[in-house]
Amino acid sequence: MKKYATLISLMTALALGTASAAGGTSAGTAIENTAYASYTDDTGTSVTDQASNKVTTTVQTVASFSITPNDGGAIGTPNQDSPGQTWSGGAKPGDTVNFRYTVTNSGNTPLVVDLTTTDRTDTDVTAVKYYLDNPNGGAGNVGVLDAGDTLLTDTNATGTIDTGVIANNAAGTASVTVFQVYTIPAAATPNQKYGANPNGKAYYDSTPDAVTPANNAYTEATGLATDDNNFNQTVIYTPSAVVGPSTFPAGGASGTYTDANNTTITRSGDTQTASPAAGTKTVTFVNTLKNNGTLTDGFEIIKPTIAGATVTITPNTTGVTLTDTDNDGNPEVNNVASNGVFSFNVTITYTGTPPAGAVSSTIGIESLGDSDTTVEDTTTNVINFPGVAFGDPDTTVNGGKASTVATGNPNPVQPGSVVYFPMEVGNTGGAPDTFNLSGTVGVKLTDGSTQTVNVAYYLDANGNGTFEAGTDTPLVDTNTDTDALVDTGSIPAGQEVKLIAAVTIPTNAQYGTYTLTNQQASSTITGASQQDVNDTLTVGKTGNMTFTKSFSKTDSTVTTNNAAPNANVTYYITGKNNSNANVKNFTVKDATPSNTTFVSVLGEVFSANGTKLTTAKVLYSTDNGTTWSATAPTNLTGNVLVGYSSDGDNTISVTDIITPGQQVVVTFVVKVN
Template identity: 30%
Template sequence: MKHRSLMLAAFLALGVASAAGTTAGTQITNQASAAYRDASGTKLDANSNQVSTLVKQVAGVTISPDGTPAAPGQQQQAVPGAEVVFPYTLTNTGNGPDTFSVDTVVDSTVTNTVAPATRVVYIDANGDGILQPGERVALPQVNGKVQFQNVIADAQVKFFVVLQVPSSATSVNKVIIQPTAVSTFDATKTDGVTSSTNYAQANVVQDAVLSVSKSVVSSTTESNGDLTVVFRIQSTNTGTQTATNVTLADDIISAASTLPAGSVVKAASASVSPATGVVSYPNDDADSNASDQVRAVFASVAPGQSVQLSFTATIPAAAAPTTSQSPYRNVATVTYTGSTGTVTTTASNTADVTKAPTAAVAIGPNGDPLGAADPTTGAVYTSAEGLTITPDNTDKQTVASLAAGSTVTFTQTVRNTGNSTDTFDLTAALNDLPAGTSVELLRDGVSLTDTDGSGKPDSGPLAPGESTNIQVRVRVPAQAGADVNGGTVVVTATSKVSPTRTDVTTDTITAVTAPSVSLGNTSPSNGGTPATVANTNVLPGNQATFTVEVGNNGAQPDNYNLSGTVTFPTSTPTGATTTTVNVVYYKDLNGDGVLDANELAAGPITNTGTIQPGQEIKLIGVVTTPTTALPGTVTVTQTASSPVTNTTGTDNNDTVTVLQVYDIALTPDRSGTTTSPGTALYQHTLQNDGNTSFSPADLTFTSTPSGATSGWTYLYSLDGTTFFSTVGAAFSDASTRNLLGTTSPATLDPGEKVTLSVKINVPAGAPTESINQLTLTAATTPASPATGAVSRDPGSNPARVTDTTRVVGGKLAIDKTVDNCANDVTCAVIKSGADAFPGEYLRYTLAARNLSTDTLTEVVLRDTVPANTVLAGVSGPARGFYRISGGAWTAVATAPVAQNAGTLIEFAVDTDGNGSIDATETSLTSGSSVTFTLTVRVN
C-alpha cells in the first residue's frame, strides 16, 4: 500500500521530566484501540496489544555560579593568611543517578595571581551556604579527585571550595580558582574541564574585610497558605582595619533574588545586633513593590567583630511551589568603607526557601468537577450507548434505566485544584448493583494506564487548574435480571503528591430492566403468541411443519438458542414405547409460512442470530415423525433460550396428529465453535424408527461439506474411539463388531439406535468467523422390502443432520508495534531495539485487519500520545485522515501541531474518495487491512 508521511520539520519541546529529559528507567507504555460497526449494525471496540519503550540514561552536569578570569562569578577580599569560602552548586542535569569527580583548578596565568596555600572541598550539608564547623568532613577521593556519589537526576549538591591565602601575599595579589566536574557514567559530560566557566577570585588586601552570610532561620506555612520566612544576615570583619558605614541590605525582589512577585518584608519585623544598628525600610529600587527592601547601618565594625540583621518576609499563598532542587533564592549584601576610603560591596551566599506544594483534587459529573462546591450544574448529555445522563449539583449524575447485559458510559471531569503538577489515582467502587457488574475506567475509549507506577490507573500529570475527562463504563451482566432499586458507582480521585487529599463523585443507575423473549405462533404483536393452538396432521415418517415467531421484547440486542421436541408413542418388536423427535428450525425468509426450497437449502438453524430490541424473526419448525409412530395427537414443546441473558420463552400449545408408517432417523443438527487450528466433535443419533431391521446393505450414507472447506477433514465413528473416513465404513465396522443394538448382532433393529460421532478438524489459517457446514444423510434402501412397505427415507429424501462449525475470534484485529527512529523524525533508518534516549523519536505503527466475513464500517483507529512524549508526526494511506482531541479531520499530508502526552489521535480512511470523513467511514471488506503511524519525541 502506498503511504504518505509528513513530520514536523521544526520540533517544539513542550516540557520535559528532568533536565536531560524523561527519567532513565521510565517505561513508556502505549495501547491503541479501534471502534467499528459490524454487519448487524452493532457498534464494537477492539484493543491492540500494549507496546513498551524503556528510556535509557544520558549524563549531564553543571556547576554554578559561572564566571571567567575577566569577570569572576564570585569575588571576596581577604588579608594574607586568611581563609576564603566560595559556595557552589553542582546539578545532575542527566536523567539518571550518577557519580561526579570534582576537582579544583588554580589559574596562575593572570597577572599578579598566586596559588592558595591550601584548597579543599566540603559538602554544604544543610544547604544554607554557610560553612559550619560540623561540615568540615573529608570526602572520598579517587585519583586525587573528590567524589560526589550517587547523585540522582535533577538533584543538586551544594559544596564549598575553601582556600587559604598565602601569608606572603601582598595587596596587589589575587587568587583565582575554578571547580570542575566529570560524569562517571559518561566521561564526555563535564563542566569547567575544557572551559573557564566557574571562576571565583579572592583579592588580597591589608584593610578591613567584611564577609557576609545569609541563612533561613525558620519558615512557617500560615493557615491562609502564606509562607512566613525569617532571614538572618551576618557580617564579620576578618580584616586588619576597622570598617565604617557598614550597611547590611536586602532587596527580596531583585535580579539577585528569585522570591516570587507579591513577596514582602514584614513591617517592623527587623532586629539588629548590636543594638547600635539603625534599621530602615527604603523604597528606592524603582519597582512596583514598596515593601521589598530592608537595611541596617552600623557606624563601625572593628576587626573580629560581627554584626547581624534579622527580618521576616512573607511569600504569598498563590506563589508556585518549589523543590529543594529548584528553590526560591535570596541574596543579601554588605557595603562598607575601608581605612583608605575605598567603598566595597560584597554579596552573600544564596539563602534557599522551599515552598511545599499544596495538593487538592476535584472530580465530578461531566463539566462540573467541583460538584456541590460550586453553583455549576453539568449539562444533560448522551452517553456513547445513546443513553441520557443527567447530572445534578450534588456531585451525582444519573441514568434512569439500564438493560441487563448492556453498558452505560459516564463521563467524569477531574481537575487539579492544587498549586503544583499532580497525578491522580482513580478507583471505582460498585454499590448495590447486580452481582457480576463490572466497571472500567477509560479516556477516549482506551483503558486508563498507570503512568506513575502506583499500581492504579490514573489521570496522568495535570498542571494546576488543568482538567481532563475520563469515562466510567459500567456493564451489567446479561443474567442479572430486573433490579428496580438500581445502584451506584462511587469514583475516587487520590492525589499522588498528597495521598490524603481525595475527592469522590457518584454515578447512579436508577433501575436495571430484565430482558424478555416471546415465542409462539404467528401474531400481530412482536414475537409469537404461545397461547395459540395449532395442529398439523402427518403420516409416520413425514414432516410436520408449523410457523414460529421469536421476538426480542428486551432493551438490548439478544440471540436465542432454539429447541423443540415431540414425544411420539412408537411400536417395537417387544411392545410400545415412546420416541422423542427434535424440532428443526429454518428461517422463513419471505414470511409466507411455507418452507421454500431456498429456505431449505439455506440449512437449519439452532440459534436465531442477533435480534434487535422490538424486532422478531420468522421461522418454520419441522418435526419428522418416527416411522413407527402410533396414531394419535402429541404435543410440540418449544423453547427459545438466550445464552447471553438466560431469558427463556416457551410454547407448548402446538400439536402433531399422527395418521400412520416407518423410517430411519438421523438426529440432531449440531453447531459449535472452535479455533484455528482446532477440532470440533459432534454426536448424532442413528435410529431405526421403522418396523424392519437394517443391515449395512439396507442403508446408504453421504457426507457433504459446504462453506469453508479448504483443508478441512472429517472422520466418523460409531463407538467414539475408532474413526473412519466415511460413515458407511463406520457403519460396516459396527456391524462386524456387533455394535448395532442389542436384539440381533448384525442389524439395526426397530427402535434401536446408535451414536454417530463426527470429528471435524479445522486447518491452521482458517479465517476467523468462517463457517463450515457438514451435512450427513442416511437413506433407507432395503435389499428385500416387504410387500406394500413404504420407505420414508429413500435415496431421494434421506434422513439428514447438519453440523455447523464456526471459527471464533475477534472481527477486527488491531496490532501495534514501535520502532526507535533515533534522531530522525522521518524514521528513514530504524535503530535496533525499541529502547530510547531522551530526544529520540519513536514511531508507532497501528495495523487493523478485518477478520470477519462481513464488511465492517465506521472503522476508526485511536491512539494516545504516551506519557513523557510529544507528538511529532503522522502518516497513513493516500486517503488517510487524522484528527486531534475530537477536532476537525485533517489529511495525513498536513503535518500535525506538536501535542502533549495524553492527547487523543484518531485515524480514518476516506473510503468513498469525496475528500472528507463521512459518518460511515472507514469501510473494511473481509480480509482487508489499513495501517497508520504516529511519531513522538521522548522528552
C-alpha cells in the first residue's frame, strides 16, 4: 500500500509551485534614470523638461534558497530527533518510504541545488534517491510520488545529483517539489528509528543572462546558500497479533465444535481440547489469528512437532492460499489487513496407534513484518486420547496389567465356593472416563455340560487386594445406560481404581483349571477397552470312583444268592465315577468262579443321568490287556478285562476317560455245574 509523508506544521504553510515571499528584481537588471528640468532663462524664454544625462544601476545577484519542511534544528545544527516529517504508521524491514520536500528559490537569480544525504548517527538507510514531482506539468499526480515523476541526476557536472535549474521569479518565488526515497534495511527491528536529511547547496551565475538562461554557467555560491536541517524520521513498525481457538484469537474462548471425524472439540480460554473416540487417528483443530497491528502484515504459522504424527496446516478461510517462501515447513499467510482475522486448520494424524493420554501441542505465529524470529503469540491444542489399563495389580504403572503369566487362586477350591482376584482399572487417557466391566468363565459340570459363570466386581475399599465382606462393595451401573453392565464410575485422567473380581464356583463343577478368557474394561465414553484373558482358577477334586459287584443291576447291596445246578447266575459289576474329576484307563476284570461254566460277558456305559450310551465302544481282552476286541468272548478259560474306549480307538489307555457321573456296568453270566 502506498503511504505518504506526514508533514509538520511548517509544511502546511507551503503551497507547491506558488509564491510565498518576494524574490526581488532579477539579477543583472539595468535600472536607468534621467532627470528633467523646466525653467525660464534671462531672456524670458521658457524651457520645459530639459533632460539630464542618463544614469544606470545594475541589480546585483542575490542567491538564496530553502528546503522545507525543516527539522527542529537550525542550518548547520540539524536535529535528527526533532524531525520535520514522519512516515505515517511506521515501516517494516525492507519497505521503501518517501518524503516530500519543497526546494524554493528565494533569490533573484536562477539556481541549481545539489542534493546530498546525511543519515542519522545511530542508523543508516539504503538506496537513497530523489525524484522531481510532475516536471513540466507532465503525467501523474502533483504531490504524489508516482510514475510521472523524474529521477534526478547530475545536470551541472558537479558529481552530485541536483534539482536542475530553479528559475527566479521577480514577482515572488519559484519552487520545485522533490521526493526523497529510501529503503529500510532488512535487519531493522521494531521501534528502531531511521531517517535521512537532504542537504542542499546552491549554484548560480553571478552575471545571469536573463534573455537566454541557457547561456548561464552555474558555480557554487560559496558560503552563501546552503540548507541542511531537514531530517525526516521513520519508526520501524512493531507487529502485534494474537492467535487462539477457533473464532477466539485473543483467547477467552468457550463453546464446542466438531471436526470431520465427529470429534467434539471444547474451547476454554486459550486452549481447545479434543476427546476422540477409541481408534480415531486424526483430529482437526481450527485456530484463528488476528492482526492487531496498524499495517497489513503477513504471518508464519509455526507448526508443532508431535512424535508419531504428521501435522498439516491448511486455510479454513475461503480464497486464501498459504505459501512457504523459506521452505522451512511452516506455512505463511500474507496480506492480513490491520484488525483482520484468518482461520486455519491444524490436522494431526497418527500413522500408528496414538498414545493414550493427553497430547498437547503449541501453535505459534510470527510476523513477516519484522526481522526477528520471536513469535507474536501462541495457543494450545490438546488431544485427550482415551486409554485404559486393566488387569492384575501392578505397582509400577497406572492401572492393572494384563499379565502374560496367568494368575489365579493359589490353591484349588471346592465346588460351591467363591474365588477372588485382585484387579485394577487405570484411566491412562487424557480426560475423565468411566469404564464398564464384564467377564465370564465357562465351568464344566459333572453332567458334562458347561455353565457360563459371570464375574462379579467389587470396589476394593482399602486397596489391600483381599476381599472383605461388608467393606468391599459391589460395583453398580452408575451411568444409567441400557447395557446393564456395572462400571467404575468416573475415573480422573491418570488415576486408577482397585477392584476385587469374584467367581462363584458351581456346586457340581468338574475338577480342572479354568481361564477367565474375556474379562474386559471398556470406556462408556470413547470405547477404549482392554482385556485380561489369562486369569485362572482351579476347582479341586471331590468324591471318588466306586466299584461294586451285585446280583442286582439296580441294587448293589444284593450280594448273596441261591442257585440250583445247571442254573445261570448273573453278576452285575458296576464302576461309577462319583467324583468331579475324570477317571482314566478304567477296566473291570473278572474270571469264571469254580464250580461254574462261563456263559457270557457284556459291558455297557451309562451317562450321569442313567441313560445308556448306545454308541459307546466297549472293548474286551482275554490276555490281560495285550490285545482288545469289540466282540465279547464266547468262552473263557482265564480272566476277562472289560473297558470303555472313550476315544474310540481299539485299546484301553490313559486317553480313555470316565467322566464324572458316568458308570460302566459289566454283566457277567455263568452256569452252576
